[in-house]
Amino acid sequence: MAAKKKGRVSKQALILSGLALVLLVLVILFFSGGGGEKVKRFVEANTPKSPGAPEKPATRVVTLFFVDSEDLLHKETREITAGPTDADEAERALTELVRGSEQGFDSPLPPGTKVRQVFIGRDGLATVDFSREIAEGFSYGSTSELAAVYAVVDTLVSNFKAVKKVVLLVEGAERETLGGHVDLSRAFFPDYSLVAR
Numbered sequence: 001m002a003a004k005k006k007g008r009v010s011k012q013a014l015i016l017s018g019l020a021l022v023l024l025v026l027v028i029l030f031f032s033g034g035g036g037e038k039v040k041r042f043v044e045a046n047t048p049k050s051p052g053a054p055e056k057p058a059t060r061v062v063t064l065f066f067v068d069s070e071d072l073l074h075k076e077t078r079e080i081t082a083g084p085t086d087a088d089e090a091e092r093a094l095t096e097l098v099r100g101s102e103q104g105f106d107s108p109l110p111p112g113t114k115v116r117q118v119f120i121g122r123d124g125l126a127t128v129d130f131s132r133e134i135a136e137g138f139s140y141g142s143t144s145e146l147a148a149v150y151a152v153v154d155t156l157v158s159n160f161k162a163v164k165k166v167v168l169l170v171e172g173a174e175r176e177t178l179g180g181h182v183d184l185s186r187a188f189f190p191d192y193s194l195v196a197r
Contacts, residue, residue: 058082062093062159065151065195066105071143072196073151074105086160090118090126093155108144108151110137116172118156124164125187126156132171140179149182150194157190165189 060082065073080092094115100107114131121127140148153166165187169175175184 060089062089062096063155064093064097064101065108065154066097066101066103067108067144067147067151068105068196071141071147071194073108073147073154073194074101074103074196076101076103076105078102086162087118087120090120090128090156090160090163091115093159094118094128094152097151097155108148109134112137120160120162124162126160126163126166127169128152128156128166129169129172135170135175135178140181142181145177145179145181147194148178149184149188150191153188154190154192154195 058081059079061077061079064076064078066076067073078093078096080089080096082089098107098109098111098113098115109130110133112131112133114133116129116131118129119127134148149168152168156163156166167187168178168184170178177184
């Protein structure tokens with residue numbers, strides 16, 4: 001009887017060994033065949049990407065208007081970060097206008113001027129709110145004040161289809177003039193007659 005029991009145990013051990021061997025072969029086939037590719041793709045898809053170089057944000061090219069010594073406007077292109085709205089892009093374009101020319105022209109706006117906000121209405125009116133430096137930064141002559149106003153207006157209208165006319169504010173309030181010459185109580189339409197030929 002003891003011999004019979006001993007034979008049964010070795011039969012069970014033999015069956016278990018056979019099953020383990022079959023399982024091992026199946027696992028090897030799975031990972032060395034097409035199934036391994038599925039596992040690899042799954043692992044890659046669910047593994048967080050290592051922080052490398054950040055993606056470069058989308059950009060767009062805008063045309064800015066700078067002034068020369070005779071208060072004529074000169075076009076210059078610049079790349080700015082795109083979106084998410086026209087108003088955001090308009091603020092960036094005007095900030096570049098303040099920053100200055102890369103071709104030797106002058107910024108029409110005093111250094112330190114900040115673009116506080118740009119709002120573009122459905123009627124095509126862009127309201128631009130500048131910091132006080134635009135009026136206090138330097139004294140304008142009549143032609144340089146006109147050039148400063150139209151550098152802003154022409155920059156906005158030529159780059160943003162939604163903008164048809166522009167109103168300028170200083171520190172959130174209407175102002176009679178920037179330097180005593182150009183009436184700011186109205187909206188300005190673009191005027192390219194000051195652009196150098």
